[in-house]
Amino acid sequence: MxxxxxxxxxxxxxxxxxxxxxxxxxxxxxxxxxxxxxxxxxxxxxxxxxxxxxxxxxxxxxxxxxxxxxxxxxxxxxxxxxxxxxxxxxxxxxxxxxxxxxxxxxxxxxxxxxxxxxxxxxxxxxxxxxxxxxxxxxxxxxxxxxxxxxxxxxxxxxxxxxxxxxxxxxxxxxxxxxxxxGRKAVTESVALLNAARRSARFPVPVALEVLLRAGKASDISEGHVPGVDVLRDCRLEVQHEVARCAKTPPRFAGKVALLLISSEAQVHPLVAVRWAQRLPEHIVIVANAGYLPGRVNFAMRSRAPVDLIAWLKDLDLPPLEGEYANGHARATGGSLSQADFLRFIEAAGFRGLRTFDVERRGAFPG
The missing domain is CATH 3.90.1640.30 (inorganic pyrophosphatase (n-terminal core))
Structure with a gap:
């Protein structure tokens, strides 16, 4: 079937x-x-x-x-x-x-x-x-x-x-x-295609063209259609940024762990997954001040049995400017102004952070 x-x-x-x-x-x-x-x-x-x-x-x-x-x-x-x-x-x-x-x-x-x-x-x-x-x-x-x-x-x-x-x-x-x-071809192709949207260059139209040209997963994984070389470069860039940002030491507030990173690549969800494996009883928040100018994009993951969207809504914050409490119960995040992110993270238990802590710096991969 x-x-x-x-x-x-x-x-x-x-x-x-x-x-x-x-x-x-x-x-x-x-x-x-x-x-x-x-x-x-x-x-x-x-x-x-x-x-x-x-x-x-x-x-x-x-x-x-x-x-x-x-x-x-x-x-x-x-x-x-x-x-x-x-x-x-x-x-x-x-x-x-x-x-x-x-x-x-x-x-x-x-x-x-x-x-x-x-x-x-x-x-x-x-x-x-x-x-x-x-x-x-x-x-x-x-x-x-x-x-x-x-x-x-x-x-x-x-x-x-x-x-x-x-x-x-x-x-x-x-x-x-x-x-x-083809399991191997599918998993390899998924990694290549996802790298396009995570890359700081964001060549998603190239990823779409690759899919439109391909007739099967192995056409992508084996590089039989134009554009795969761009995706391979993106994957190397993302791997480098994940390795760099995952070295960031977390801060703790009870069972919540916070990592503050700065990268123009969309690596905060991948870093959150990696740290959730290291801290299985915690809610992990990875906040990326370098992804979009003037904003803090964050990803939340946890291996504990917690509804992350419900957890966010229980913080009972006033309306925030941007993305907040959307997605999936076990994989969510958002995009907030610096001021609103500081309000959110203070409600989550992290007090004393300042605008300086969520400014973009050293953001471009390389």
């Missing part, structure tokens, strides 16, 4: 929701459709699957990816989405909020993150709440399978699933699908 293809009417999302979303896609024949995927492997593979499906129904799709630190509700990205004459918009793997993305543009949102708010008027397909919660590329694959020849595209959903949930995720038929795609 192909990955995720079951007869369960409630999985990976309710059957009616899948039918409604599929009808939206079928209605795009002859129309110009903007596809906006998240920049990680799950998002990019979702994007390629969606592009292939829209092409199959006769639409004229084009992908546009967010920039560094952006998402579907970032004003700068929304401004770029408005450029051009589009008939509709498909947003993939970028969460959901109760605000329009591009007003008056028919929109389909495909996602799996925890949310109970959605853009007004948008058609929404979410896997959240339907266990085991499917990642976005798997959800997209099930959605578009009746519109394409699904077998040759299965490897894309496999890669997105492994990237988001791991090779042992409890997804129907993942073991066999991973064997067909």
């Amino acid at each position: 192909l990955l995720g293809h079951t007869r369960d009417p409630l999985w990976p999302a309710p059957e009616q929701a899948l039918l409604d979303a599929r009808r939206f896609l079928e209605e795009q024949k002859g129309r110009r459709v903007l596809v906006a995927p998240h920049t990680d492997v799950d998002g990019l593979t979702s994007g390629v699957l969606m592009l292939r499906a829209l092409e199959a129904v006769g639409a004229r799709p084009l992908a546009r990816v967010p920039g560094k630190g952006e998402h579907a509700h970032s004003p700068a990205f929304q401004d770029r989405l408005r450029v051009g004459a589009w008939d509709s918009l498909v947003v993939l793997d970028m969460g959901s909020r109760a605000a329009p993305i591009v007003p008056d543009l028919p929109t389909l949102v495909v996602d799996h993150h925890l949310s109970d708010t959605f853009p007004p008027g948008a058609r929404v397909l979410t896997a959240n709440g339907h266990e085991p919660i499917a990642n976005s590329s798997l959800l997209t694959y099930v959605l578009v399978s009746p519109l394409v020849v699904p077998g040759p595209l299965e490897w894309l959903a496999v890669m997105g699933t492994v990237a988001d949930l791991g090779a042992d995720a409890p997804m129907p038929f993942l073991k066999d699908a991973l064997k067909r795609a």
Whole structure:
């Protein structure tokens, strides 16, 4: 059986929701459709699957990816989405909020993150709440399978699933699908593609082009398509930055550990994972003052049985400027102004930090 293809009417999302979303896609024949995927492997593979499906129904799709630190509700990205004459918009793997993305543009949102708010008027397909919660590329694959020849595209959903949930995720038929795609090729390709969004250079459009050119995972892992050399350079850069930043000594406040780093690369989640393994009973916060000018981007991980989003909300802070308490219960983070980050981290138990402690310095990899 192909990955995720079951007869369960409630999985990976309710059957009616899948039918409604599929009808939206079928209605795009002859129309110009903007596809906006998240920049990680799950998002990019979702994007390629969606592009292939829209092409199959006769639409004229084009992908546009967010920039560094952006998402579907970032004003700068929304401004770029408005450029051009589009008939509709498909947003993939970028969460959901109760605000329009591009007003008056028919929109389909495909996602799996925890949310109970959605853009007004948008058609929404979410896997959240339907266990085991499917990642976005798997959800997209099930959605578009009746519109394409699904077998040759299965490897894309496999890669997105492994990237988001791991090779042992409890997804129907993942073991066999991973064997067909080639486990070694998939894991190598995931590492290369993810390096693009983590690199300070942020060549995510190159990663998307690599996926569009490839016909299987080994085309990427073995460098058979143009652009893989760029991804390999990105991976070396990220490995260097993780090794450098992971040497930072943590500060402690009870069962919370804080590491303050500065890098233009998006290495704070990787450093957080590494330190969560070293400190399995702690909540680990890695704060990166170098990723975006004037902001502190932070990642939170823990091996302890704690809902990190609930933990953040229990701090009972006033509204903060930026990203906060979004994502997954076991993997979250945010992006705050320096002042708001200091308010947050003081509420978490770390008193006495100053703006100087969260200023960018020595940020560029090298």
